Each structure stands twice: as structure tokens, then as C-alpha cells.
Amino acid sequence: MFGCHHGRLFQTTVAGGSYQEGLTTVLQGVPAGLSITEEEIYADLLLRKPGADELSSPRKEPDLPVLYAGLNAADTIENGGNKNLTNGTPLVIMIPNLDRHFIHIKQYQDTNRTPRPGHASYASFIKYGFADDAIGAGIFSGRYTATIVAAGAVAKKVLRDFGINIFSYVKEAAGVNCGEVDLETAFRRCESFKKMRVDYDPFYIEVFKKGRINSDMRFLEKMAVLAQIEKEIDPIRDSAPKIVEKEILEKYDVNHIINCPNLEAANDMIKAVNKISATGDSSGGLVEIVATGVPVGLGEPVFDKLDAQLGQMLGIGAVKAVEVGAGIGVKDMTGSQSNDEMSNKKGKVVFDSNNAGGITGGLSSGQAIICRLAVKPTPTIDKKQHTIDKYTLENTDLGAITRRDSTIVARIWPVAEAFTAMVLLDDLMCHFGYQAMLEKYKQ
Numbered sequence: 001m002f003g004c005h006h007g008r009l010f011q012t013t014v015a016g017g018s019y020q021e022g023l024t025t026v027l028q029g030v031p032a033g034l035s036i037t038e039e040e041i042y043a044d045l046l047l048r049k050p051g052a053d054e055l056s057s058p059r060k061e062p063d064l065p066v067l068y069a070g071l072n073a074a075d076t077i078e079n080g081g082n083k084n085l086t087n088g089t090p091l092v093i094m095i096p097n098l099d100r101h102f103i104h105i106k107q108y109q110d111t112n113r114t115p116r117p118g119h120a121s122y123a124s125f126i127k128y129g130f131a132d133d134a135i136g137a138g139i140f141s142g143r144y145t146a147t148i149v150a151a152g153a154v155a156k157k158v159l160r161d162f163g164i165n166i167f168s169y170v171k172e173a174a175g176v177n178c179g180e181v182d183l184e185t186a187f188r189r190c191e192s193f194k195k196m197r198v199d200y201d202p203f204y205i206e207v208f209k210k211g212r213i214n215s216d217m218r219f220l221e222k223m224a225v226l227a228q229i230e231k232e233i234d235p236i237r238d239s240a241p242k243i244v245e246k247e248i249l250e251k252y253d254v255n256h257i258i259n260c261p262n263l264e265a266a267n268d269m270i271k272a273v274n275k276i277s278a279t280g281d282s283s284g285g286l287v288e289i290v291a292t293g294v295p296v297g298l299g300e301p302v303f304d305k306l307d308a309q310l311g312q313m314l315g316i317g318a319v320k321a322v323e324v325g326a327g328i329g330v331k332d333m334t335g336s337q338s339n340d341e342m343s344n345k346k347g348k349v350v351f352d353s354n355n356a357g358g359i360t361g362g363l364s365s366g367q368a369i370i371c372r373l374a375v376k377p378t379p380t381i382d383k384k385q386h387t388i389d390k391y392t393l394e395n396t397d398l399g400a401i402t403r404r405d406s407t408i409v410a411r412i413w414p415v416a417e418a419f420t421a422m423v424l425l426d427d428l429m430c431h432f433g434y435q436a437m438l439e440k441y442k443q
Helices: 036-045 102-111 122-133 135-140 142-161 183-200 204-207 219-231 234-240 243-253 263-277 306-313 329-334 410-438
Strands: 011-016 022-028 066-069 092-097 164-172 285-292 320-323 340-346 348-351 369-375 385-388 395-397
Touching: 011 142, 022 142, 022 183, 036 066, 036 142, 036 204, 066 219, 092 142, 102 135, 135 142, 142 410, 164 263, 164 410, 183 243, 183 285, 204 219, 204 234, 219 234, 285 410, 306 320, 306 369, 306 410, 320 329, 329 348, 369 410
Parallel strands: none
Antiparallel strands: 011 022, 022 092, 066 092, 164 285, 285 369, 320 369, 340 348, 385 395
């Protein structure tokens, strides 16, 4: 299988499937000397995992990561202080599948002759033949996005050290739009939402807060703990702190279910999604991603322009369109309306608008980078649908499926945030290389 690799200097390779033994992220180009832990990576993974709220699939996968390679196992000299730091070799992150039961596999076996409309199951069967991994859709399942989130957790930590922050949120769901929210408020509420999710996540509390897994443990010790956790999934989930909407609002100033910085719109989104879901159907929406602190000049013409690279987020399952800045709206503008005029204010270049989304000519302009993803409705729905038997090509019907997400948009924003971080770190490393050589030849 090709296509599971991304990047030039910061390289990400992913493997695994929904019902294989697990998923794997291999990162090359991670700077040596970085401190990164499973706890930090999990803090991002828990944002996209299923079963966390009323809008998502009931699958109970904990998504607990294990760092397998790329860290120093001990100080390389006595009291050297480099234990558990990245050492420049590939960083390998494993995410075992723990909620993998025969009853679920049997459900797929019983329906795999009849491809689900909107899924890749028919095309992948034709491409890979009888050996196609169709249990839970394999690598075409949304589950594979955990590998991207893991990579992005590492990339975001490096970017923050260089003053670059990335955040993302639900801009629109089931036809309800967030409207305009200033970047400072959006960033604050997005960060607060993440903090709330960590504080209320039962696996974070059980595994990391209680110290059942820590950086000093060996790989096999960690796997022994995960084998035990697999037997405790239900009681751990049941031990989750009770969510009281009013308390969440007062303490964190966020909606308790959906990451949208406009709190009134967030409530309306949930109502609209649930109204559609009650009919057995599903809904889509928009995700917005913002990156601040990006230096001028990131991006590589011609084929690797920064906006073209961000367009690769079409590789995220269920994403059907990517727009930067004003996006498709530029078709209705005049040049004078579209252009972002600039001026010098106290030695600093400032722009009057940001229709370009922080990217001109494929290079970052120094403004906030803003892009949006259009997310299609969840194809798995609680309605009968026409399909075929992929072995005989006979026409048939696919029965209603109840184990599903009402909408995917509420789980894709962490993936978009992570993918953006992968792109920006790769470009930042290229940029530093150019700048270092440019410095050599300055007159």
C-alpha cells in the first residue's frame, strides 16, 4: 500500500487498521533533545476518540499510546540528564486496539458482502481483492486518524517552542454556523475545552494521573498494564467524573460537548445534529483551523505551496473540500475587495484584512493562517440503503446500522489541527535551512 507517508524533513509514516492489532506512527526528523511523553500524546488523542459524548460512536476504544522507539532509555552518561529525551532516531508511537471483540468483528463479517454507501468498501475490494481488510473498514476507517493526531501532538510541541500555536474548532454543524469570533477568544476557549476534556477523561485519570503508566517503565511493563486495562474498560468508563453542564460552563467557559467558541451556536449545533440523528440520518459541517506566530516565507513553489500542502487535508477521511482564507468566496469579490492592503506601523507590516488566509503566492505572509475543511455527513446511518453484493453484483439492501456517529465534524477538528502542525513543522525546518544558507551569502 502506497500513500501512507507524508513530509520531507519532518516525515510521518502510518500503519495499521481499525480491527488489526493496533495503529503505528513513525516520525523521522524529530529534533534530538525533545521531551515528549505518552501522557502528552494521549491528551490530544482523547479529543478525537469515540464514545466520549452523545454525538459520537459508542465504540469504547481508549486510544492509549505507547512510545516504542526514539527515546533514550537511560542517561547516556551518569547523571547526563538525557534519559527519555528524543535522540534523533525515528520516534515510534504505537496505539493498540483494546476494544476489539469478536461480536463486533462478526457484525462486519455479516455485512461485508454489501458495501456501505459512502464508504470505501467497494472501491477497496476492487483494488485489493479478496484479501482486502474490510473489518471495520481497515485503514479506511476514521480510526486511522489517531495516527495523525499522535504525529501532530509531537509537531505541535516543537512548533510551540518556536512561537507557533495552532488551534481548531467546529465552525459549522448541521447547518448551524459559528459566525465570527475574534482569534483571542477562539484560542482561549479551544484551549479551555481541551483542558476540560483531559480533566474529565476517565482513562487519563486512571492511567496517567494515578501513575499506572509512566516514562520510567519498559515497553513490556506498559503492555502488561494495557492488557489489564482492556479488561477494565467498562468500569473505568463508568468511573468518569459526572459532567454537569452548568459547572463546566462556569469553570471552563466552554460547551461540554462540542468545541465551538460561540457558546450559543454550540448549543444550537447540538440540537440540530440530534434532530437529524433522531430520524436515523447524519449531518456534516465545517472545521476551521488557525495558526498564529508563523514566520513569513514558509512554503515551497511550485508544487509545494503552503496552501497546496494544506489542501492535502483532503486525505483526512470524510473531508470533501479545503479552503484557505476567503476560500470559495473569492469568486464573488472584486480585486479591491479581495486584496489584503498593507502598511507600515511603527516598523511592523500590518494588513487591513486577511482574505488570503495568511498565504500569498504559496508562502506564509506573517498573518494568521486560516483554513476550513468541509466534512461530509457520516455515511453509516440508521436507514435502509440500496447497495450490491460485491461478490455477485446482485442488487440488495443494506439494513440500518445503529452503532455510528451522529456527525463526524466534532471529532475531525483535532485531526485537522494535527495535520496542519505536520505541514507547518516540515515547512519550518525547510525554512530554517534556507535562512541559514542565505545568512552565509549576505553582502
